[in-house]
Amino acid sequence: MALQTSRFIETLTSAGPAPDRADKLALYGQFIGDWTFDATVNKDDGTQHRGQGEIHFAWVLDGRAIQDVWILPGIFYGSTLRVYDPGIDGWHILWSDPLKQLYTRQIGRAQGRDIVQLGNADDAHIRWSFTEVTSDSFRWRGERSADGGATWFLQADFRARRN
Secondary structure (H helix, E strand, O other), X not given: OHHHHHHHHHHHEXXXXXXXXXXXXXXXXXXXXXXXXXXXXXXXOXXXXXXXXXXXXXXXXXXXXXXXXXXXOOOEEEEEEEEEEOOOOEEEEEEEEOOOOEEEEEEEEEEOOEEEEEEEEOOEEEEXXXXXXXXXXXXXXXXXXXXXXXXXXXXXXXXXXXX
8 A cells, every 4th residue: 555655646746847837837836845824714703713734835747737735723624736727827726625525716827926816616706815925935815705806805814934
């Protein structure tokens, strides 16, 4: 069993970005590595959860995609697959959280110095953003809108730092 797992990881992961689109892959490629974060999660009932979590980003699929794992104990344990699409000059973002049975699809693009991902989940618009990005830190915000984007509710605010 360990040998099969080892071969799977070896086949899935890549040493770096695909050379033919390395410049475009740098948008999310800058996050490759291990991170910890301080989280504030605003629940629908008005209560807050504060905690610490971890994120791990890696090159996958022959360097043509990035996969990351996000863990906030007791709240979520999920993974994102990020694939750059030259046809739309944007990223297909696929989030899966088997703990909460939450699955989303978004399109991500640079917006000035930030990265903004837009999509839908549970009959609402969602906006997930990376802001205040430096080589060793970033802020991630998860927002939801029930009125077509006129107003946004901050669901989560994470302050991440590179390990």
